[in-house]
Structure formats: structure tokens, C-alpha cells
Amino acid sequence: xxxxxxxxxxxxxxxxxxxxxxxxxxxxxxxxxxxxxxxxxxxxxxxxxxxxxxxxxxxxxxxxxxxxxxxxxxxxxxxxxxxxxxxxxxxxxxxxxxxxxxxxxxxxxxxxxxxxxxxxxxxxxxxxxxxxxxxxxxxxxxxxxxxxxxxxxxxxxxxxxxxxxxxxxxxxxxxxxxxxxxxxxxxxxxxxxxxxxxxxxxxxxxxxxxxxxxxxxxxxxxxxxxxxxxxxxxxxxxxxxxxxxxxxxxxxxxxxxxxxxxxxxxxxxxxxxxxxxxxxxxxxxxxxxxxxxxxxxxxxxxxxxxxxxxxxxxxxxxxxxxxxxx
Amino acid sequence: xxxxxxxxxxxxxxxxxxxxxxxxxxxxxxxxxxxxxxxxxxxxxxxxxxxxxxxxxxxxxxxxxxxxxxxxxxxxxxxxxxxxxxxxxxxxxxxxxxxxxxxxxxxxxxxxxxxxxxxxxxxxxxxxxxxxxxxxxxxxxxxxxxxxxxxxxxxxxxxxxxxxxxxxxxxxxxxxxxxxxxxxxxxxxxxxxxxxxxxxxxxxxxxxxxxxxxxxxxxx
Ligand code: SF4
Ligand code: SF4
Ligand code: SF4
Numbered sequence: 001x002x003x004x005x006x007x008x009x010x011x012x013x014x015x016x017x018x019x020x021x022x023x024x025x026x027x028x029x030x031x032x033x034x035x036x037x038x039x040x041x042x043x044x045x046x047x048x049x050x051x052x053x054x055x056x057x058x059x060x061x062x063x064x065x066x067x068x069x070x071x072x073x074x075x076x077x078x079x080x081x082x083x084x085x086x087x088x089x090x091x092x093x094x095x096x097x098x099x100x101x102x103x104x105x106x107x108x109x110x111x112x113x114x115x116x117x118x119x120x121x122x123x124x125x126x127x128x129x130x131x132x133x134x135x136x137x138x139x140x141x142x143x144x145x146x147x148x149x150x151x152x153x154x155x156x157x158x159x160x161x162x163x164x165x166x167x168x169x170x171x172x173x174x175x176x177x178x179x180x181x182x183x184x185x186x187x188x189x190x191x192x193x194x195x196x197x198x199x200x201x202x203x204x205x206x207x208x209x210x211x212x213x214x215x216x217x218x219x220x221x222x223x224x225x226x227x228x229x230x231x232x233x234x235x236x237x238x239x240x241x242x243x244x245x246x247x248x249x250x251x252x253x254x255x256x257x258x259x260x261x262x263x264x265x266x267x268x269x270x271x272x273x274x275x276x277x278x279x280x281x282x283x284x285x286x287x288x289x290x291x292x293x294x295x296x297x298x299x300x301x302x303x304x305x306x307x308x309x310x311x312x313x314x315x316x317x318x319x320x321x322x323x324x325x326x
Numbered sequence: 327x328x329x330x331x332x333x334x335x336x337x338x339x340x341x342x343x344x345x346x347x348x349x350x351x352x353x354x355x356x357x358x359x360x361x362x363x364x365x366x367x368x369x370x371x372x373x374x375x376x377x378x379x380x381x382x383x384x385x386x387x388x389x390x391x392x393x394x395x396x397x398x399x400x401x402x403x404x405x406x407x408x409x410x411x412x413x414x415x416x417x418x419x420x421x422x423x424x425x426x427x428x429x430x431x432x433x434x435x436x437x438x439x440x441x442x443x444x445x446x447x448x449x450x451x452x453x454x455x456x457x458x459x460x461x462x463x464x465x466x467x468x469x470x471x472x473x474x475x476x477x478x479x480x481x482x483x484x485x486x487x488x489x490x491x492x493x494x495x496x497x498x499x500x501x502x503x504x505x506x507x508x509x510x511x512x513x514x515x516x517x518x519x520x521x522x523x524x525x526x527x528x529x530x531x532x533x534x535x536x537x538x539x540x541x542x543x544x545x546x
Contacts, residue, residue, distance in 0.1 A: 299443025
């Protein structure tokens, strides 16, 4: 699957904004959030949501038709995503205006309720986006409940990671992180396992429906990498690159934030908390790129070519493999 | 009614006449495969009908299979419900799956949902396009009756392709599918394609020596 930049921006931005808002609501209800911190975090959440919104805008290639985007709320997760993401963005904007204009009101019951509703809207928006990907049977890698869990956990982990940098006096936050980060890592591992199984299902012979296997694809019908008009496929990632990107994700999304939590809480070095936003950002960008770039679509059966084998006809008389005289 | 195309894999010789005539009828012009401004490049761009070539079997028992692949006009087309704007739709009267370019936003979700990879993104128009079963030809009453069929069917030199209504048990396509064990691709994904293929026979029928002799004499 081609990893289109607007989609990366949209899903990362929405996940970060959702994660920050959920974390903010939790801290506020526990009474652990100072008004100054709330102001910074609400503005960061609004900023990431706005960046995500811009991503969705640029992913539409025919803006004249944008007014029809909610026509199929009954069946299309994309219509629902447009609705829930817009609702979340609107509520976040109201919250940001309230936070900036009325610092004293932050501790009021009304503010808490609006924050709770906004966080719920963020949660629902993340869930709807995750369902959009998980409910497409043709994208074999995504068609699993692990996709939904992965989206929710990575979104909240990265959002909480970003929050942790600005929240100095939140003694409960690190306990949550120490549980949340390993949980996210386990789900990510399961998800990658599903990606490998999906990849293994794809062979030229399964595409023909005929029994005379093996099949070797000789011509994919005038299509060739990077498949400009067929964005559901993408040239295979080299196994070495795949390994490097996976290690990068494990290091930045899980190891660095956990290390930061340890330095912060056990060694008492408050600078350790800045490991969290840095790790979350660098990790989540690579995680989302790989989510798209490594996804296997069922139509790949018509693009695969099994590895070339040595010719089975003895070559003699100076004939080359291609049959040309040497 | 479910209009469809049946391809006999025994008759298809991979000439790509159907691929080219589809291109010529539907998607030539500036988005053509070999545009005038850069003519010395590999053919690229949008093709609604692509002919795959596969070699099958193990040496020395190998053969070549050609698989024309375009929209399957599925009964349960998964590309339709995912479309947020309603641009992708299936016609109730004849089962043809179409895209309304005026309401398509080019999000490409339908390309992900289609199991067969037959939808194509038009970078110039910013919308998704695909085989229409030449809806403009088959419904054009000004054309003579025999021309009211898809361009690919009309251009096939071996008559490998047959066009008709699969829901009509008396139609030629329904008869071919029933008698020749016509099959659809990737049935496990549940799209119920209406386009069917007639399976290849495992080996050519054997000729006895006498018939062969007569044939050779007639020819040479
Ligand atoms: S083949 Fe693909 S584009 Fe055509 S109707 Fe089926 S799902 Fe839709
Ligand atoms: S690309 Fe167009 S036809 Fe396809 S799902 Fe999006 S709006 Fe619908
Ligand atoms: S025109 Fe007919 S013979 Fe030629 S590739 Fe198409 S289906 Fe096969």
C-alpha cells in the first residue's frame, strides 16, 4: 500500500490529539493538572488536530465533491470518520478558547464536563478511524481486531508521551505509562505477526483459481512499480529495511519512553520526562509509515513474482540464459 | 439482470487487443500510456483492462496462461458501501458498477476495498476510474444491435469473450458458466464477482494419425 503523506499526517495528528485529550481528562479528574499546563496541552492538542485535519483536506483530490462526504453515513466508515473527526475538532476548539480566555474557569465543574465530552469524542474518532482500516477484507494485513487495538493504544501512548513532557507534578502518570507502553508493545508485536501471515498468503497461483501450479508471473499487464495508478499496491519493502524500521519503532516508541520514565521516577532526573515526547514523535511517524508501506492487499497476487530459479535446461554451446549467442 | 463478460481461457491468446481497444475507447488522450510529449517510454498510465501473462507448470510440462482482468461487476461489490460520497454505485437495472466522477473525492478507499486491484486513480482528474462495461456503447440505441457490446468483446479476434446477462438462465453467458464450470477469482473474499472465466482444459485434444495427415495435406 502506498504510504500517502496526507494519510500519515491525518492518522498521526488525530491519534496525538486524541491521546493528549484523553490524558488531560484523566489528569484533570484526578486533580493533578495545573491551569498553566492545561493551557499548553490543550493548545498542542488543537495544533495536532488541525495538522491532522489539513492531512484529510489534502487527501481529497477533487475538492468540488467534498460537500458529499457524509452522504453514506449508513455504510461508509469514511463518512463516519469525517463526522466524528470534525466533531472532535470542533469541541477541542471550544475547549481551547475557554482555556485561554478563562483561566479561572479551568477548575469549574462545567470545564471538566466539556473536557470529558471532548476526550470521549477524541476516543470515538480514533476508534472510527481504526475501524475504517480494520473492516477492509481485501487489505489482508489490516483485517484484524489487532488493527483497532493498535490504533487506540499507539494513539494514546503517543499522546500521553507528548503530555508527559509538560506535566511536571503528575506522580500518577508514570505508573500509567509503565503499564501502557509494554501493553502497546505487545499489541504491536501481534499486529506485525498478522502482517507477516498476510504477506505469506500471497502467491501467483492463488490469483488464477486454477490447479496447474506453480505459476510464474511474466507480465503484470503493463503495470510496473511504483504502480502510479494502483495505489493499493506498493513495491515490496526489502527485508533488511523492514528490520531496521521495526527496530527504530521499538527503540523510539517503547525503549526510549520507558527509559525516560525510569530516569525520571527512580533516578529523580526530571529531564528524563523529555525522552517521552521525543520518543513518541519519532516512533509514531515510523510506525504509521510501516502500517501503510508494509500492508498486503489481496490484489498483490496479480503482481507477485516468485523468486527466479536457475534454468532447468542445460545451457551448452555458448548460449546464455536469455538464448542470445555470447 | 446482471450484465457480465465471460472469458474462455482456452481461447485467449494474450494478444492484448481487448486491453488496447478498451484503452482506445475509454482512457486515451493526455493520460494515455505513451503520450506524445514523451513517446519513448514504457507504456504506463491508466488501463481499465489488463492482460496478465503467467507461465504455469514445471518443465517440461509448462504452458502459458493469459488472464484478462478488469472490473468483475461484483454482486456484493465491496467498493460500493465504503464510498463516502455515494460516487461508487451499482445499477439496480443491469448490475453494472459505476463511478460518478462529479461526486468522487478521489479518496481511493474503494481501490483498497476492491479485492482485484482493478480500480485506477486518475492523477489528472483526481478521481478513481474503472471499467464501465462500456455503458455508453451498450445503451446507445443509435448503434446497430451487434455493436452494442463492450469494446473488448467486440475486438477479441478469437471470440474468447462473451457478453450478456448472467441472471438470465437462457443467455449464452449463463449457459457457458453452467456447462463449462465457469469460475470467479478470489471467491474467499466474498465479493461474488459476476465476471467468470472458463477453465483451461489440461491438455489439447489428441489427434489420430489419419486426421493429422489430412490436416497437414490440406495445409501444405
Ligand atoms: S471488481 Fe472491484 S471495482 Fe469491480 S465491482 Fe468488484 S469490488 Fe468493485
Ligand atoms: S475514490 Fe471516489 S469512488 Fe472511490 S471511495 Fe472515494 S469518493 Fe468513492
Ligand atoms: S482480445 Fe481476446 S484473445 Fe486477445 S487478450 Fe483479450 S481476451 Fe485474450
